[in-house]
Amino acid sequence: MHEVALAARGLGPVAGVDEAGRGACAGPLVAAACILDPPIAPELAGLTDSKRLSPAARARLEPAIKSVARAWAVVAVEPAEIDARGITHANLSAMRRAVAALDPAPGYVLVDAWRVPGLAVPQLPIIGGDAAARCIAAASVLAKVARDRIMVDHDTRWPGYGFAAHKGYGTRAHMAALARLGPAGCHRMSYANVRAACAADTDDEGAR
Template sequence: MIDDIEIDLKNYRFVAGVDEAGRGPLVGSVVAAAVILDEENPIEGLNDSKKLTAKKREKLALEIKLQAKSWSIATIGPEVIDEINILQASLLAMKKAVEALVIAPDFALIDGNKLPDLSCEAEAIVKGDARVKSIAAASILAKVERDQQMQDLHKEYPQYEFDRHKGYPTKVHMALLEEHGPCPEHRKTFGPVRRLLEG
């Protein structure tokens, strides 16, 4: 895992990496995280959260929370996602995560190709979670938080087996959605859910 971006960040004191988890699922919140790493206290093994096992992600999430200069997590719930759409909800979650950092960053590196509305300078980096350590750290925090939320939802609505598919439109999820109908946490504007509600 290397920082392979062509941006000179030497003039910036606090650089935050920002990423989100949960754009694709049919249920629950979209979660964003922002992380300012401490270069004098490096964390080994940072990578795109999708390339790590759940156990490794959880271990790294603890290290990030202990060793980063600053970190924060923000969530936007399904009602807001339905109201403003998933892209806008993702950008809003990222904005809130950056604003919640105890140390205000003077530059933010955002995963993807769109920038949230931030008060500091920022750059969008495609596949940033596989290229930039601070974005990878943010992707891990966001994914671990989102997975925990799905475990909690599973306890509330065990009939959907959210612990297995994490809300993604898998065959199992689609069959259970068909059988039980949507729960209050399902995103009502997402195609499969909307079609069921429209009958």
């Protein structure tokens, strides 16, 4: 594993950072950073990319990660900032903030796919990093579980859109609800599919 090799060279502690919600059209983008000291604790057996894990497995792993990690942090960027600054800015900003929130500070950062400008320590972007480095996998689980929890809360706050089911991604059911109900306060209004669905709602009203 990358983090083991880096730690053996005295470059630790090694943090992994990842995000969840980049491809959604509602709700925040959430980034997490995590430092896991080798060897990996037995409580984290089965840890891998959060997208490969069942919801039950993620729910089991999240508290275990928080318990055994040397440090972890979760940061959310809300739709208003995404709309104002763009999703790439939100993505990189959330990752920077998550890494900056770690205590102790890492000596090296492994990033899933991205190079993050402005980090105060060396970094290595790894394609498919959430499957190749345990610290990135842990960060991916923390980000995914935190964001899913937010979207379940949004389902209560803005009923009718199905946020608890699709988590803000642009499913057919979500787009149909958006066209029917109009945008909720958590929709990313800069996104073309959100604007198109809202325009479809306006067109339907004009035809009545």
